[in-house]
Amino acid sequence: MNMKKWLALAVACSTLALGACGGKTETAASKASDASTPAAPASGKAYRVAMNAEFAPFESLNEKNEVQGFDVDLMNAMAKAGNFKVEYKHQPWDSLFPALKNGDVDILASAVTINEERKQTMAFTDPYFEITQVILVPKNKEIKSVEDLKNAKKVGVVTGNTGDTAVTKILGNNSEKIARFENVTLVIKELENGGLDAVVSDSAVVGNYVKNNSDKGFTMVAVPDFEVEHYGLAVRQGDETTLKMLNDALKEVRANGEYDKIFNKYFAK
Known part of the structure; x- marks a missing residue:
């Protein structure tokens, strides 16, 4: 952050x-x-x-x-x-x-x-505080693993956050599939608008979003590939x-x- x-x-x-x-x-x-x-x-x-x-x-x-x-x-x-x-x-x-x-x-x-x-x-x-990276997935997308993430067209992250680091390790530093945004609000807004297939960010933040936006039908997907982190x-x-x-x-x-x-x-x- x-x-x-x-x-x-x-x-x-x-x-x-x-x-x-x-x-x-x-x-x-x-x-x-x-x-x-x-x-x-x-x-x-x-x-x-x-x-x-x-x-x-x-x-x-x-x-x-x-x-x-x-x-x-x-x-x-x-x-x-x-x-x-x-x-x-x-x-x-x-x-x-x-x-x-x-x-x-x-x-x-x-x-x-x-x-x-x-x-x-x-x-x-x-x-x-302990967290991990998770995948935020809209209701019309089937992304349940890192392999699914590799097949996505666009994955959103916040520039310089650990979600950016995690996705870069998976897709490569110069991957055109990675869409970087200035903040979480902007990257999730793009996901809501259909411009992204998924967003990767901190579990507590994504969980907070899902809880407060239950009407949107988004899900939080935890995968073992992302390491436990500490603030x-x-x-x-x-x-x-x-x-x-x-x-x-x-x-x-x-x-x-x-x-x-x-x-x-x-x-x-």
Whole structure:
């Protein structure tokens, strides 16, 4: 899942409560969590948290252009437990990693998958969520396996997301069958319009779409070919102080039950 200007941006993300890239920027405090905005630490430092708020249910914008979602609620709970302050910045997916590297933001909280390539340029907290890639299939298509995916005419992915990586491994980097989009909203809209045979994306995001759009008759197909992945919060390499603060806070919200409450809010059956 590139992230944006401080405290939440304006960008329309819809059809699914999903989201994954892009947007214009506008400041706005996040009010989308059950946990109140945490008090500032003694130092007064506010950690700048960037996310691409187009990837519901992890992050999206509400009608007031405030960031909301699982990652927002989790960060707010962690900030309360760790007694630190956070400010949210919504920006395009492909701008997130450069923003962190350049020091424009302190933390990425945007359903970022931990992988070896990313570990070369940033540091990750302990994992906070487990997912896998799945195939979203419209009712008029018979796609139930990776072999079926190979025979599809067009498969949609979000550029730079792990779904893109997974499909590239199957179809090849230069395959004309791969259709890349800026965000999840756009790729699923194209699937709805009949321009794609399938979409590959994160299981929790696709599951959220299917649940909230049951009238469309789409199905989520899980295949063993896609590996289990984990999301982590990302900080700059060498920022051990922030990394420890986040890991300690994550352990605390798991221990005090706040993590489970937030999980159940978004993912309870």
